Amino acid sequence: MAAAESDREVPSALCTEFLNFSAKDTASKWLQVTDLYKEVYQHLARYVPKIYCLGPNLNPQSEDLLAQLLLQAPLEWYLCGEDPSTGLAKLEQNNQPSQLCGHVFRVGEPTYSCRECAADPTCVLCMQCFLGSVHKEHRYRMTTSGGGGFCDCGDTEAWKKGPYCQKHEPNISDSCQEDPLAHLSTDMIARCYNVFAIVLKYAVDMLTWDKEDELPPGLEPPDRGDTYYCMLFNDEVHTYEQVIYTLQKAVNCTQKEAVSFATTVDRDGRKSVRFGDFAFCEQAKSVIVRNTSRQSKPLRVQVMHSSVVAHQCFALKALHWLGHVIGYSDALRRILCQVGLERGPEGENSSLVDTLMLCDSKMWKGARNVYHQLFMSSLLMDLKYKKLFAIQFAKARMLITEENLMTTIIRTFVDHLRHRDLQGRFQFERYTAQQAFKFRRVQSLIGDLKYVLISRPTEWSDQLREKFLEGLDTFLELFKCMQGMDPVVRQVGQHIEMEPEWEAAFTLQMKLTHIISMMQEWCATDERVLIEAYKKCLTALTHCHSGFTDGEQPITLSMCGHSVDTIRYCVSQEKVSIHLPVSRLLAGLHVLLSKMEVAYRFPEQLPLSELSPPMLIEHPLRCLVLCAQVHAGMWRRNGFSLVNQIYYYHNVKCRVEMFDKDLIMLQAGASMMDPNHFLMIVLSRFELYHIFSSADCRKSYNRENTNKDVVQQNNTLIEEMLHLIMMVVGERFEAGVGQVEGCDEIKREIIHQLCIRPMAHSELVKALPENENKETGMERVIDCVASFKKPGVTGRGLYELRPECAKQFNLYFHHYSRADQSKAEEAQRKLKRQNGEDMALPPPMLPPFSPLFASLVNILQCDVLLGMLGAVLQWAVEPSGGHWSESMLQRVLHLIGMGLLEEQQQLKNSSEDHDVSFNFTLKISRPGEAPSNTASVLALLENLQNAPHLEVHKDMIRWILKMVASIKTMRELTATTYTVTASGSHGQEEMVCDKDKAERKRKAEMARLRREKIMAQMSEMQRHFINENKELFKQSLEELYASASTSTSLEHSPTSSDAALVCVGPRRSRPREKRQVVTCILCQEEQEIRADSKAMVLAAFVQRSTVMSKNRKRPPHDPEHYDPLFMHPDLSFGTHTGSCGHIMHSHCWQRYFEAVQAKEQRRQQRLRVHTSYDVGNGEFLCPLCECLSNTVIPLLPGTKGSNSCEQPGLGQWLKISGQQIKAMHSAHRKLQPVGVDAVEETEEQCPAPENFRIDYTPMSPYSSTIKEMLTTFGTATYKVGLKVHPNEQDPRVPIMCWGSCAYTIQSIERLLVDEEKPLFGSLPCRQDDCLSSLARFGSACWTAASQPSVQGHYIRLVAALIPDPQVETSPCILDIDMLHLLVSVVLSYGSVHSQDSSGLSVDAVQLHFFHLITVAHMVQMLLTSGPEEVTMEQESGGAEREEEEDICALYNTLRTHLGSSLPEVASGWHLWRCVKTGILPYLRGAALFFHHLNGVPTPPELHAICPGQWEVLCGYLSLPSNLLQLYHSQKELLEPLLYGWCSHPGVRQTLQGGGVLVSFPRESNSLIDLPDDYSALINQASSFTCPKSGGDKSRAPTLCLVCGSMLCSQSYCCQTELDGEDVGACTAHTFACGAGVGIFLRVRESQVLFLSGKTKGCFYAPPYLDDYGETDQGLRRGNPLHLCRQRYRKIQKLWRQHSVTEEIGHAQEANQTLVGIDWQHL
Helix, strand or coil: CHHHHHHCCCCHHHHHHHHHCCHHHHHHHHHHCCCHHHHHHHHHHHHHHHHCCCCCCCCHHHHHHHHHHHHHHHHHHHHHCCCHHHHHHHHHHCCCCCCCCCCECCCCCEEEEECCCECCCCCCECHHHHHCCHHHHCCEEEEECCCCCECCCCCCCCECCCCCCCCCCCCHHHHCCCCHHHHCCHHHHHHHHHHHHHHHHHHHHHHCCCCCCCCCCCCCCCCCCCCEEEEEECCCCCCHHHHHHHHHHHCCCCHHHHHHHHHHHHHHCEEEEEEECHHHHHHHHHHHHHHHCCCCCCCCEEEEEHHHHHHHHHHHHHHHHHHHHHCCCHHHHHHHHHHHHCCCCCCCCCCHHHHHHHCHHHCCHHHHHHHHHHHHHCHHHCHHHHHHHHHHHHHHHCCHHHHCHHHHHHHHHHHHCCCECCCCCECCCCCCHHHHHHHHHHHHHHHHHHHHHCCCCCCCCHHHHHHHHHHHHHHHHHHHHHCCCCCECCCCCCCCCCCCCCHHHHHHHHHHHHHHHHHHHHHHCCHHHHHHHHHHHHHHHHHHHHCCCCCCCEEEEEECCEEEEEECCCCCCCCECCCCHHHHHHHHHHHHHHHCCHHHHCHHHCCHHHCCHHHHHHHHHHHHHHHHHHHCCCCHHHHHHHHHHHHHHHCCCCHHHCHHHHHHHHHHHHHCCCHHHHHHHHHHHCCCHHHHHCCCHHHHHHHCCCCHHHHHHHHHHHHHHHHHHHHHHHCCCCECCECCCHHHHHHHHHHHHHHHCCECHHHHHHHCCCCCCCCCCHHHHHHHHEEEECCCCCCCCEEEECHHHHHHCCCCCCCCCHHHHHHHHHHHHHHHHHCCCCCCCCCCCCCCECHHHHHHHHHHHCHHHHHHHHHHHHHHHCCCCCCCCHHHHHHHHHHHHHHHHHHHHHHHHCCCCCCCCCCHHHHHCCCCCCCCCCCCHHHHHHHHCCCHHHHHHHHHHHHHHHHHHHHHHHHHHHHHCCCCCCHHHHHHHHHHHHHHHHHHHHHHHHHHHHHHHHHHHHHHHHHHHHHHCHHHHHHHHHHHHHHCCCHHHHHHCHHHHHCCCCCCCCCCCCCCCCCCEEECCCCCCEEECCCCCCCEEEEEEEEEECCCCCCCCCCCCCCCCCCCCCCCCCCCCEEEEEEEEEEEEHHHHHHHHHHHHHHHHHHHHHCCCCCCCCHHHCCEECCCCCCEECEEEECCCCCCCCCCCECCCHHHHHHHHHHHHHHHHHHHHHHCCCCHHHCHHHHCCCCCCCCECCCCCCCCCCCHHHHHHHHHHHHHHHHHHHCCCCCCCCCHHHHHHHHHHHHHHHHHHHHHHHCCCCCCCCCCHHHHHHHHHHHHHHHHHHHHCCHHHHHHHHHHHHHHHCCCCCCCCCCCHHHCCHHHHHHHHHHHHHHHHCCECCCECHHHHHHHHHHHHHHHHHHHHHHHCCCCCCCCCCCCCHHHHHHHHHHHHHHHHHHHHHHHHCCCCCCHHHHHHHHHHHHHHHHHHHHHHHHHHHCCCCCHHHHCCCCCHHHHHHHHCCCCCCCCHHHHCCHHHHHHHHHHHHCCHHHHHHHHHHCCCCCCCCCCCCCCCCCCEHHHHHHHHHCCECCCCCCCECCCEEEECCCCCEEECCCHHHCEEECCEEECHHHHHHHHHCCCEEEEEECCCCEEEEEECCCEEEEECCCEECCCCCCCCCCCCCCCCEECHHHHHHHHHHHHCCCHHHHHHHHHHHCHHHHHCCHHHC
C-alpha cells in the first residue's frame, strides 16, 4: 500500500477542513434553505472529488470513512432531525418486517424449488426458508444460484401451497394491513421524501451519464485538475488472454497486474488501467483500440475525467446507503418506492425507475448489480409496489389483458427476423455470426412469453378472451412465416456442396415448443376461445395452402374397385419442408375439440363440413414420406444437415409438437375420408402406387428385374408405409384420440423404454418429454409399472419393468428408433424364452377411439389394405428374387393381428341387439373376385405356416390362426344364443395350447438329457488328463507356493515340528531352501533368481507421500542440503514404493523403455499432447497391466543365515561394537584430506578389534546387471523422494531406500489395521513381492554405494542409541521414528559386517539392535503418554501385576532424570496400557520387516484375527511378552543409556512444548468428514470468498478432502508460481498438503478431482447420490443428494493405498480427452 499512501498527501488545509466539519450543523443549515436540491448538489460537488479518485490506487477504507463522515452523516441527520443513532433506532422499533424474505442470492448459493408447489421453476427458496418450510418433505429440486436472484418465501403468487416458512409466517394481527406511514410525523415524511428524491436522482443521473469530460449541471467541481482515468469496459467478444496480452502492451504492466486488471473487468464490468493527464491516458487508449480491432470490434475504452469517476463511485455508494437506510423501516421503504415510481416531467416512462431500466444495457456490470440489489430490497419487498413495478417493468419490456403483452412480444420478435423469401417465410441461411448472436438474444423474448402463459386462467373475462385471441393472431402470423421454411430438394447425381444452415430454425422450434403446448392448454380451459382459435387456425392453414401450387397436376387413382381424385406430387423431386407449425397447431386443437366434447355439443359452430381432409393431410404426409425416403437411403447426397433435421423431428425435445402432431393430423384427416381413398393417396405419396395398383401385382412385381438399389429402396418404403398405417390405426394414447387418461400415455412411454432394458431414473427422464416446468409426470406412475433396484458401490439404481406390464409391449411403438426396436424385440423374445412362453410378439390390446376418430378402424378392413396385405403374403409364398423382405412380412402379420384384436374387442363389448359391423375375419377369408380368383389372406397364411424359409414367423402365424378360430367360435355363439360367453373359444384355444405345451415340454426334456450327457463326458476327460499329468500339476503347484512362503509350506519346514517360529535372533527358524524360478512377462523365458545370474526386476512406482503425516504444517525442506537419516515420528512426509508385481528381465525392460522413449520423441514432433505418463521423469506403463510405473526393483535371493557360533551377550556386544565404531572413525579420518585442525586428533590411534579388517574392501557378490539395477532403483528413489536430479554418487541414496522400505511397511501395516485384516496372509501377492524385494534390496544396496559413507550413516544411527562423543549432532529420542531407525540400522549393518571375520553372528546383532530400539521406543512412549483418564476397568486381575510394577519402576527412573517435566502417574495399569497399545504398530511393522528380510515362515495364529495375538507376536520376534524384562534383565547396562537419552537437551525442550510431540499409537489419517446433505456443502462454498481478490466470490470453490481447506480453483486470481511455472490453487495445494497428490471435491460441479503432479489428473465419481442411486456431476438434474458412506470409504481406501496416481493413469489411458486438460491450472 506504500504507493497508495504517497498518493494521499492531502494538503493540510483540507485536513483541517475535514476535522472542523460538523454533520449536525450542515444538516440544520439544510433545514433552513429553500432550494435543498441545489444545496446538496453543491455540497457533493465540493466534497466528492476530494474524497474519491485521487490517484491510481483506490483506497476503499479511507474513502468509505470520509464518505460516511462528510456525505452520509449530514443526510442521516437531516432525515431523522436528531442524532441518527437514536433516530434510526426509533424507526426500527415501529418496523413491520416484510412477509417476503427477499434474501438476495450470492453466486453459487444453494436454491430450492418445490416440484409440487412452485408456480414455475424460477420460484425458489433460500436454504434457511427451505429448512423451515413444508416443502422439504416434498419432491424438491436443488440448484446453485448464478447470483442476483432472490428468495420467494412469502410471495403467495409463487407457490400453489405453503408460501411461508416458519420465520415469515404472517401474524394474525397483520391482517388489517395498515398504512406503514401512519407512525411517521408529516414533517418526517416530507424530509424523507426530499432526501430520497435528491439522492436517487443524483445516483440515477450519474450512473446513466455518458459524457466523459463534464458533469451534470450543479455538480461541476470548484477547481478542475488535468487528471484522467483510462477506463476499460467488459464485452462479450474478447477472451481473457486477448485482454491480458493487450494490457501488457498498452500500459506496460507485468503479467500478474494484467491478470488482476482482467479479472476485475470481468467481475465489475470496468476497471481503470491508467491514471494521469489526458495525453498519457489517450495514448494507452489508442494502443488498446488498435490491438483489439483486428478480428472483431475493439474493446470499449474511455478516457474519463477523475471527477466524473469520483461521482460515479459515490453514486454506487449512495444506492448502497439507500438500501441500508430503508432496512430500518418499512415506512422508509414505502417512501422510496413512491419516489422511484413517480412520473417525471417528461410524462410516459420517465420515472427514475424507468430511466434505470431503459438504460440498463448501457451501464457496467458493477452498477447494474448495485441498482438491482436496491430494487430487490425496496420495490420487490413491498407487496403494493411490487405489482406497480411489474407493470412498469413489462412496459419497459410490455400483461395480457391490459397491456396486450403477447402481441407486443411476438411483434418485437418477428421484427428482428428480417430475412424472408418470396412467400414471406423465414430464411436463415444468410445469417452472419453477428446476426446469429443477435438471434440468440432475441430468443430470450420467447422465454418471457413462457412466464406470461405459465399460470392458466381459471375465470375468463370477455376482455381476456379478446386480448388472448389477438395474441393468437400475431402468433399465427409468426407461424405462417415458419410454415414451410428451410425447404429441401433431393440431390441427384452429385453430393451437396455446402451444408445448408438448419440449426436456427430448429432452435426457434425448440424455444416455441412449450409455448405452443401452453397456448393449447389455455384454449382447453374455455370452449368459446377454443372454437374461435380453431377457426382462426384453419383460416391460416387455408391461406398457407393457397400459396403452394408448385407443379401439382390433378390425377385420378383407382384400385380394388375404388377411385379417388388427387394431385401428382413427388417428394423425391419437389421441395419439401419439415417445418409446419400451422398444421400442427390445428392438429392439437382438433384433438381438444374431441377431448372437451365441443365437437359433439356445438357442431353447428364448427366449420367441420368445410374441411378438406386431403388438404389437411397433404403436408404432414409429405413430411413423413421424407423421413421414410431418408431411411431408405434416397437422400444420402443431401448431407448431414438433413439427417440432423430428421433426428430432431423424432427427438424427444421436439417430437411432441412435430412428429406426434403430424401423426394426429393424418388420423384427423383419415377419420373424415373413405379409408380406401386415404390409402391410395398414401401409396401415391410413398411412390408405391404403381407396385400395388396393377391388376396382377401379386406376380408382376416379381418379374420386374430392375436395379437392385431401387428394389431395396422400394422394400424399405413398403415397410415404412405399413408402419405408418399401423401408427394411424394404433396410436390411441393421446387423450381425445382414444378414450384414455393423461397418465396412460406416460405409462406407455415408460413401459416401452423399459422393454429395451432396465434403466436408471435419469435415462428415463431424458427419454420422456418435459413440460414447461421441466416435469415429465413420471413419478406419479412409475411405481405401478416398474420396480426399483438399488445400486452397489459402483453403478446406479435401475428401474425394471413389472412382469405383468410386458403384455402391453408393442413392437411397432411409434417412438422407437430403428435401434431401439431391434433391442426391444431381442429383449422381449429372450424374456419369453426364459419363461417358456409362446415366442410370438402379438400386438397389444388397444383402448377404443373417441367418437370423432372412431371411423379409423375401418382402414383395417378396407379393400385397398387387404389387397396390399394379400400381395405381400403372395410374394412371401413364392419367394423368387429379393422382392420382399422378412420385416415387410412381419409388419403385415402385425396388421392382421391388429384387425383380429379389434374385432374380438368389439364382439366382447357389443350389446345383444347391436350387430358388430367390423368383420375382419370375413374379409380375410374371402377369395378374390373372378377372373383372377386370387387366394384369400387366410388361405395364404395357412400356406405360409409350413414354409421352411419362414421358421421365425411360425409362432406369429400360429397365433393369428388361433385368433381366427376363437373369433369364429365367438360369432357362432352370438349367432345361436344371445348370451355372449367366450368359454367355447377358450376351450378350443386350450386344446391347441395343450398340444403345443406337450410338444414343447418333450423337446426341452430331450435337450436337457443331451446337455447332461455332454457334461459328463467332459468332466471324465478332465479327470483323465489330470491323472496322466500328475507330476506336472504337482510341480506347478509347488512353484506357486514357493514365491510366497505362506503357512502352507510349514509341514516341510524343519523347525516347525519342534519349536515355535522365530524371525529374528540366534534362534531364528531357517527358511526352506527353495529355488525361486520366475518368468519374464516380455520374453516368456524362465529364470532362477541367483546373485550371479541375469537380473530380474519388478515394475515399481515410487512416490512421495503424506498419507500418514501427523504434521502437514512442516515447511518443505531444501532438497540440496536436507539430511534424511532420521525420520521424525510425525512422519510429515515419506517415500512410498508400490508395485504391480509383474516381473521382467532387466535387459528386456531396458529395451522396452528405450522403445517407449523413442516413440515419445517421435510423437512430440508430430503433435503436442501429453500422455498419461511422463517419459522425461522415467515413467512408463507396465507392459502387461498398463499400471503406471517409474522404476524397477531388482529381485534378489534370500540371505543365507550364518551358522557362526559367536553369539555374544549384550554387554560384550556393546564393547565390540564400540571398538569397531572407533576404528571406523579413525579410518574415515585418514581418508579425509589432512587440514591444520586435524593434527591434534591423531594422538591416540585406537586399535581395531581383532578380526576386524578396516581396510578390506569386500567383493560384491552380484552380477553386473544386478549391480546396474541396484543403482537404477536406488537413484530413482532418491530422485523422487528428495525431488532432486538423479546422482548415483550422493551418499543419501541408500538412506532414501531404507526410508522407503520402512515407510512402505508402516503404511501397509496401517492399512491392514484399518481394514481389520490379519497381519499375514491377507496381502495380495503383488504387495508381498514388493515388500520382500524392498527389504532384500535394502540389505544389498550398500554394495552399490561407497562403503565408508554407508558406515558413516551406520555410526550416526548407532549414536542415537548409544551416545558417542565423536558424533556431534545426534537427535533426541523424541525426534526419531523407531521403525525407520530399526530398518536403517539393520540394513546398514551389512557394510560393517562384511569387514568382520571374527564369526560374529548377524542374527545376534540384529536381535540386540531390535531389543535396544524396543526399549528406546518404550521410553519414548512413557515420555509422551498423556495424563491418565480414569476408567472403570482400572484394576486388572493379577495377570499383569508384574508388568505394572515394572513399568512404574521404569517411569520413576525417568522422573528422577527429568524431574518436573514428567507428571506423576500413580497407576501402572494406565502406563502399561499406553505402552502396550502404543508399541503394537511398531512390533507388527518389525514382524513384517524381519519376515520379508529373513524369509522365515509366519505362525498360523497371525493369519487370522483371534485372541492371543500379543504373545504369538512377541514369540515370533523373540521378545518376552512382558517387554519390561528387556530393561530389568540388563538394568546396569541400560541405565547409563537411559540417562544419556534423557539428558539430551531436546527432550526437556520438547516436553515443555518446544517441538512437535507425537503421541502413540498414531491414529490412522482419514479424509475429512463430509456432511450428509450436499446442500450444506454448497452453502459452505457459497460463503467462501477468493482469498486473493478482496471479498470476491470464488467461481470454482474446491474442497481438499485431505485437510478440509477450501480453495479457489481454475481462476487466474489464485495462480501461484511453482518451480517457475504458473499453477492453479489446487495444484499448488497438492504440493503443500499431499506431496504432489491431491483429492478434491469440486463443490459446484459435484465431482471429485484427483491430481498428481502438474500434468496428471482425472475426475472421479463423487460420493454423493440422489434417491435413485445416481451421481449428479455438474448438478444438472438438481435432485437432492446425500452422502453414500461406502463410496466415500472407497475413495479413502484409494488414498490410503497410495493408488490415486495409478487410478489417474488408468482413467487417462481409458479416456483420451482427459489427457488434453491443463490440470496444472485447476
